[in-house]
Amino acid sequence: MRSGVGFSQGLRRKLGDGPAWTVEALRQVRYQVIQSDNLFSPDNRHLLDSSEDTPLRSGDRRLIIIDSNVDSHHGDRIRHYFDHHGVAVTIVPLRADELVKEWDSVSRVVDAMNEFTLDRRREPVLAIGGGVLTDIVGFAASLYRRGTPYVRIPTTLVGLVDAGVGIKTGVNYGAGKNRLGTYAPATVTFLDRSFLRTLDLRHISNGLAEILKMALIRSEDLFALLESHGTAVRADRFQGSTGELAGAGDAIISEAIHLMLEELHPNLWESVLERSVDYGHTFSPTIEMHTLPELLHGEAVMIDMAVTTALATLRGDMSEKQAERVYTVASTLGLPLWNDALAVPSLLKDALQDTVRHRDGQQRLPLPLGIGRHHFVNDVTETELREAVRLLRRQVQDLFPAHADRFGPLQVDA
Numbered sequence: 001m002r003s004g005v006g007f008s009q010g011l012r013r014k015l016g017d018g019p020a021w022t023v024e025a026l027r028q029v030r031y032q033v034i035q036s037d038n039l040f041s042p043d044n045r046h047l048l049d050s051s052e053d054t055p056l057r058s059g060d061r062r063l064i065i066i067d068s069n070v071d072s073h074h075g076d077r078i079r080h081y082f083d084h085h086g087v088a089v090t091i092v093p094l095r096a097d098e099l100v101k102e103w104d105s106v107s108r109v110v111d112a113m114n115e116f117t118l119d120r121r122r123e124p125v126l127a128i129g130g131g132v133l134t135d136i137v138g139f140a141a142s143l144y145r146r147g148t149p150y151v152r153i154p155t156t157l158v159g160l161v162d163a164g165v166g167i168k169t170g171v172n173y174g175a176g177k178n179r180l181g182t183y184a185p186a187t188v189t190f191l192d193r194s195f196l197r198t199l200d201l202r203h204i205s206n207g208l209a210e211i212l213k214m215a216l217i218r219s220e221d222l223f224a225l226l227e228s229h230g231t232a233v234r235a236d237r238f239q240g241s242t243g244e245l246a247g248a249g250d251a252i253i254s255e256a257i258h259l260m261l262e263e264l265h266p267n268l269w270e271s272v273l274e275r276s277v278d279y280g281h282t283f284s285p286t287i288e289m290h291t292l293p294e295l296l297h298g299e300a301v302m303i304d305m306a307v308t309t310a311l312a313t314l315r316g317d318m319s320e321k322q323a324e325r326v327y328t329v330a331s332t333l334g335l336p337l338w339n340d341a342l343a344v345p346s347l348l349k350d351a352l353q354d355t356v357r358h359r360d361g362q363q364r365l366p367l368p369l370g371i372g373r374h375h376f377v378n379d380v381t382e383t384e385l386r387e388a389v390r391l392l393r394r395q396v397q398d399l400f401p402a403h404a405d406r407f408g409p410l411q412v413d414a
């Protein structure tokens, strides 16, 4: 064997007429998720000191891609921070919402990287924004010169508890939700809840849907926290305005992230396709794209969780009482339990088929077992889905009769 080549003579085989080689290598991944409220307060040194390989020093320069809405609310203090620390920043505001989560936006980020003449190893790009912005920038960074480091600073609740902590990047393509993407961790994500101050309540609810997902599959305690404090921490936008709100907000966010990372960490590249964090993400990609821009990501996830809660009830995996608790919590968190897309003939069937293609030929559908536990099933039928939709409609009408006028005609038999 030639030394240092990286494969051994033992891997050299004769297959048919010529030689053949098998190359195997492991790549370690290491990234940090650091809570740092008021990250851009001039005396906060997290951003300067925490990036182990690429600390930020006076005289350095950085490219920042920022969600244009975040720029209008927070741009001044961000500029002041870098100015104060002698870092020369080029700030590129980018529109970033689900309607522009597309290839063109990736291309804009790549243009900005080219114009900046980015040093591909030593100048991590900073991505400041919601899940759409960090997914776009992460995708562009993973493509640029085959991979350049980036740092995430999520500014929405979805970003803080979900999009900002895993390693998936991507954009939509045609009707396909996140159809293009890569696995590319940010070197570090900073979680700064002060950004949530300017986020409207609908988007706080949107993030609470992903937290509720973690509670339903993993933790009855987290569910109980949402039951007891969800409404108040939502109204407070997780700003910890009183001691009690601070305690509850801290517990809810850190538990949701901890559970998420426990699930993601052993399976970062999704070699195992039975993923509990896919709960709420079986039908929702199709529902979200079908209704775009009506439903936010978390709202579509909630509709999926509402149907699958009904499904679990039909199967005897959840009691009617437990389902009622789920629907009540969702409603107090400002989340929808119904959308007329559920009544569109064959939408759920098509959604399931597409998900089966995504999950290597099987449903691998995470379903709740009571509250806080789950299992995976592969045998959901179209008839069962129709029954679940009917049951959901009836349960929601019984629980919230005042909302009955929000339901369109039910044509699930068509």
Ligand SMILES: NC(=O)c1ccc[n+]([C@@H]2O[C@H](COP(=O)([O-])OP(=O)(O)OC[C@H]3O[C@@H](n4cnc5c(N)ncnc54)[C@H](O)[C@@H]3O)[C@@H](O)[C@H]2O)c1
Binding pocket: 067, 068, 069, 070, 073, 096, 097, 098, 101, 129, 130, 131, 132, 133, 135, 155, 156, 157, 158, 159, 162, 163, 164, 166, 167, 168, 169, 170, 178, 195, 196, 197, 198, 199, 200, 203, 206, 297
């Ligand atoms: N990569 C992942 O693992 C992962 C996980 C979950 C979700 N996602 C993706 O995240 C996306 C949803 O992200 P999102 O919910 O953050 O939505 P978003 O990024 O669209 O942000 C929501 C809206 O709020 C604005 N905004 C952002 N921060 C703000 C702030 N602090 N103050 C005021 N306005 C602000 C944005 O401009 C946008 O209009 C979806 O596309 C979803 O697929 C990705």
Ligand SMILES: O=C(CO)[C@@H](O)[C@H](O)[C@H](O)[C@H](O)COP(=O)(O)O
Binding pocket: 162, 163, 165, 166, 167, 168, 177, 178, 264, 277, 278, 281, 285, 358
């Ligand atoms: O994978 C994560 C986070 O990294 C999940 O929390 C999150 O819900 C994902 O968006 C869903 O699993 C959907 O994934 P995909 O369909 O985009 O592959």
Ligand SMILES: [Zn+2]
Binding pocket: 162, 210, 281, 297, 301
């Ligand atoms: Zn999601």
